Amino acid sequence: MELLLETVALFCLKLAYETEDSSPILRDDLMMSEYEREGFGLLVRRGDVEAIQKKVDECLSLALNSIGVDTVLGRELNRLAVHFSDSQTMEQLDAPLIALKDYLKDIQ
Template sequence: MELTLEAVALFSLKLMHETDGGSPILRDDPAMSDYQRDVFAFELNKGNFDAIQLKVERCLNLALEALGGAHTAMGRELLKLSGDFTQAQTLEQMHPALLTLKGYLKEVQ
């Protein structure tokens, strides 16, 4: 699950920070320092569900902004897809929502 969390964060940050002709954001980029796999693994091992949700929600908010906000078609779709994630009460409920978000963010970047 750590890899999926990291991928959602990476794709979100790519939408926000990458520009045409600019350097791509990679997993070892400083922008990813709080969103790397080992950081998520640490939070998962501690069972810190709220911290994980907060980190991912920050990234999703950046992606929403990059997509033009909630009034655009892509922004509305991101909000719709993120609903299952934000309503998840357990890590088991969170995982399928993360996979859906990862797929969407990968497609729109």
């Protein structure tokens, strides 16, 4: 799950900050320091659903602001984000997280 969380964060930051004429954002970039796999791993081991959702929500907010909340892409991303936020247990995070990752990858 840690890799999925890191990937969702990476795709969000790419949407928010990456431009065509700049270098691509990579997992080891400084802006990813708060969203590294090890940090997510600690939260996963603790079973801290709320902290995981908060970190992912930070990234999703950046992505939503960059693509526009009122666009078709933004509305769908928001719908997926709400589904992720509604999860109550670690097990319930899996399916919405995969859906977020797949959607973010598709709209890159």
